[in-house]
Amino acid sequence: METLPTIADIKxxxxxxxxxxxxxxxxxxxGINELCGGEIFFKCENLQKVGAFKARGAANAVFSLSxxxxxxxxxxxSSGNHAAALALAARSRGIKSYIVMPENSPQVKKTxxxxxxxxxxxxxxxxxxxxxxxxxxxxxxxxxxxHPYNDARIIAGQGTAALELLDEVCQLDIVMTPxxxxxxxxxxxxxxxxxxxxxxxxxxxxENADDAYRSLQEGKIMPPLPPNTIADxxxxxLGTLTFAVIQKHVNAIVTVxxxxxxxxxxxxxxxxxxxxxxxSAVPLAAVLSGKxxxxxxxxxxxxxxxxxxxxxxxxxx
Amino acid sequence: METLPTIADIKxxxxxxxxxxxxxxxxxxxGINELCGGEIFFKCENLQKVGAFKARGAANAVFSLSxxxxxxxxxxxSSGNHAAALALAARSRGIKSYIVMPENSPQVKKTxxxxxxxxxxxxxxxxxxxxxxxxxxxxxxxxxxxHPYNDARIIAGQGTAALELLDEVCQLDIVMTPxxxxxxxxxxxxxxxxxxxxxxxxxxxxENADDAYRSLQEGKIMPPLPPNTIADxxxxxLGTLTFAVIQKHVNAIVTVxxxxxxxxxxxxxxxxxxxxxxxSAVPLAAVLSGKxxxxxxxxxxxxxxxxxxxxxxxxxx
Numbered sequence: 001m002e003t004l005p006t007i008a009d010i011k012x013x014x015x016x017x018x019x020x021x022x023x024x025x026x027x028x029x030x031g032i033n034e035l036c037g038g039e040i041f042f043k044c045e046n047l048q049k050v051g052a053f054k055a056r057g058a059a060n061a062v063f064s065l066s067x068x069x070x071x072x073x074x075x076x077x078s079s080g081n082h083a084a085a086l087a088l089a090a091r092s093r094g095i096k097s098y099i100v101m102p103e104n105s106p107q108v109k110k111t112x113x114x115x116x117x118x119x120x121x122x123x124x125x126x127x128x129x130x131x132x133x134x135x136x137x138x139x140x141x142x143x144x145x146x147h148p149y150n151d152a153r154i155i156a157g158q159g160t161a162a163l164e165l166l167d168e169v170c171q172l173d174i175v176m177t178p179x180x181x182x183x184x185x186x187x188x189x190x191x192x193x194x195x196x197x198x199x200x201x202x203x204x205x206x207e208n209a210d211d212a213y214r215s216l217q218e219g220k221i222m223p224p225l226p227p228n229t230i231a232d233x234x235x236x237x238l239g240t241l242t243f244a245v246i247q248k249h250v251n252a253i254v255t256v257x258x259x260x261x262x263x264x265x266x267x268x269x270x271x272x273x274x275x276x277x278x279x280s281a282v283p284l285a286a287v288l289s290g291k292x293x294x295x296x297x298x299x300x301x302x303x304x305x306x307x308x309x310x311x312x313x314x315x316x317x
Numbered sequence: 318m319e320t321l322p323t324i325a326d327i328k329x330x331x332x333x334x335x336x337x338x339x340x341x342x343x344x345x346x347x348g349i350n351e352l353c354g355g356e357i358f359f360k361c362e363n364l365q366k367v368g369a370f371k372a373r374g375a376a377n378a379v380f381s382l383s384x385x386x387x388x389x390x391x392x393x394x395s396s397g398n399h400a401a402a403l404a405l406a407a408r409s410r411g412i413k414s415y416i417v418m419p420e421n422s423p424q425v426k427k428t429x430x431x432x433x434x435x436x437x438x439x440x441x442x443x444x445x446x447x448x449x450x451x452x453x454x455x456x457x458x459x460x461x462x463x464h465p466y467n468d469a470r471i472i473a474g475q476g477t478a479a480l481e482l483l484d485e486v487c488q489l490d491i492v493m494t495p496x497x498x499x500x501x502x503x504x505x506x507x508x509x510x511x512x513x514x515x516x517x518x519x520x521x522x523x524e525n526a527d528d529a530y531r532s533l534q535e536g537k538i539m540p541p542l543p544p545n546t547i548a549d550x551x552x553x554x555l556g557t558l559t560f561a562v563i564q565k566h567v568n569a570i571v572t573v574x575x576x577x578x579x580x581x582x583x584x585x586x587x588x589x590x591x592x593x594x595x596x597s598a599v600p601l602a603a604v605l606s607g608k609x610x611x612x613x614x615x616x617x618x619x620x621x622x623x624x625x626x627x628x629x630x631x632x633x634x
Contacts, residue, residue: 306590
């Protein structure tokens with residue numbers, strides 16, 4: 001098995017990607033603090049380039065490649081934020097990117113990825129078709145495959161958000177992320193446990209996509225149930241690397257209901273005037289659920305992204 | 318006539334209000350820069366306490382009062398952000414606030430103002446009834462009236478946002494604000510012309526509420542037309558003080574259409590993942606209108622606020 005990334009890898013990643021990403025602000029809200037009884041510090045990766053933390057991992061992976069590796073470009077299959085992030089990172093390095101997207105991807109995502117200069121191939125909307133499409137592209141172009149999360153360079157890159165958070169806010173009792181494939185959670189967990197060992201690392205997950213929770217319980221990677229959550233970024237299964245880190249470093253996974261995700265999302269929009277996608281609201285939903293002891297605690301939450309279809313908001317349905 | 322505030326007053330205000338307000342971030346977007354051909358630095362007062370720059374002026378006014386003046390509390394009539402800002406500032410100082418609100422104010426605004434501990438009196442929704450209601454409250458309580466914009470302390474307080482912007486971003490070719498009553502515009506203009514005299518100070522206004530534009534043309538304060546703009550923060554007339562500053566320091570006022578305000582608002586939501594109210598979108602609408610020379614220019618825009626009814630977005634009608 002590939003070696004797990006370390007805090008040294010995360011620090012190297014931070015230096016490597018600095019010119020290509022935003023240092024995002026850490027914001028807080030008196031109103032939300034009063035509501036929960038703790039003090040929350042939101043690390044705003046929704047304000048990151050491409051609107052998600054994924055810009056960090058993709059930049060680290062792309063700029064980690066040797067000249068020779070990079071020369072044929074990079075490839076992935078994704079309909080989401082990783083595709084845009086990889087395309088942007090490739091453009092920043094001046095190399096090609098090849099993205100295999102399901103043909104039913106929303107037009108806005110196709111446009112965004114194309115806007116970063118990626119070469120898109122469309123496939124049927126199944127995992128099998130995506131993997132076959134990717135294999136074909138790689139055979140044809142020699143591009144390097146960059147997995148969206150089960151890759152040590154990606155994990156190290158995602159961990160740089162926590163590095164900035166811990167640099168800016170001291171003595172956090174808890175740090176939280178949402179958990180999907182586990183790239184953000186595992187990168188964050190490595191940073192937190194290395195730099196602030198007494199801080200609890202807690203992941204949050206929709207009840208309707210609680211495969212990470214079940215994986216921790218069972219001690220092996222469990223497949224996600226048929227996706228039935230508004231938190232569309234959290235529908236993927238863990239990878240071998242991310243699961244290994246999560247087993248080692250994550251203190252708990254808290255699951256939350258769909259309605260609580262929508263309520264937390266709207267609360268954050270209204271009180272903090274920032275746009276987050278449903279996946280990003282999952283940790284705040286956990287804090288407000290009553291399932292966690294947050295009174296007088298200092299809590300860091302990484303807001304993972306802000307890519308939302310403005311014509312289709314959950315409360316306007 | 319009362320003396321106009323100076324840069325020294327703005328610097329004093331900045332020190333005075335520092336414990337009671339957020340230092341808001343300055344954000345930018347590669348995508349929006351590519352669209353307009355210039356480089357825009359957004360000073361995010363939508364992320365300010367109470368969701369608007371008004372927190373600054375109100376804090377400066379309230380903390381400028383002597384113990385004796387403050388002892389009977391402060392009062393204003395407002396249905397908008399100034400009411401919430403004044404109530405919050407009064408609570409921060411531990412004094413009373415009395416707000417006269419039109420009885421048809423949205424419930425969300427009533428709740429917000431009450432939440433900051435203000436004593437609310439309701440009146441009929443006319444300027445006359447508001448003024449009469451205010452007079453009565455002041456007679457009864459002895460509270461000090463704090464005007465929403467035509468007050469040197471308020472203007473100095475609003476100018477502190479530009480102070481922070483100029484501290485963080487150098488060599489701006491243009492600084493822009495929306496213009497309503499003129500508190501933000503005049504405070505900003507004083508700061509800009511004192512600290513960066515070669516920077517152009519440009520205000521932006523809806524075509525459908527172009528009273529500031531007409532006032533500059535005519536050389537006297539013109540009343541606003543019957544309000545017919547989505548930018549509800551910009552429906553007020555200038556005051557004597559704000560008009561005097563604007564005449565002296567503002568290089569131009571650019572007017573924009575209603576559709577362009579909605580488009581700029583949505584663009585900012587989608588690209589920058591922050592929530593701004595329609596009034597805040599007016600300067601960006603001006604930049605994108607083609608009426609200004611912005612190519613390769615460095616432009617600071619103060620985003621005035623982010624208080625929006627999430628159930629009633631302009632593009633979901």
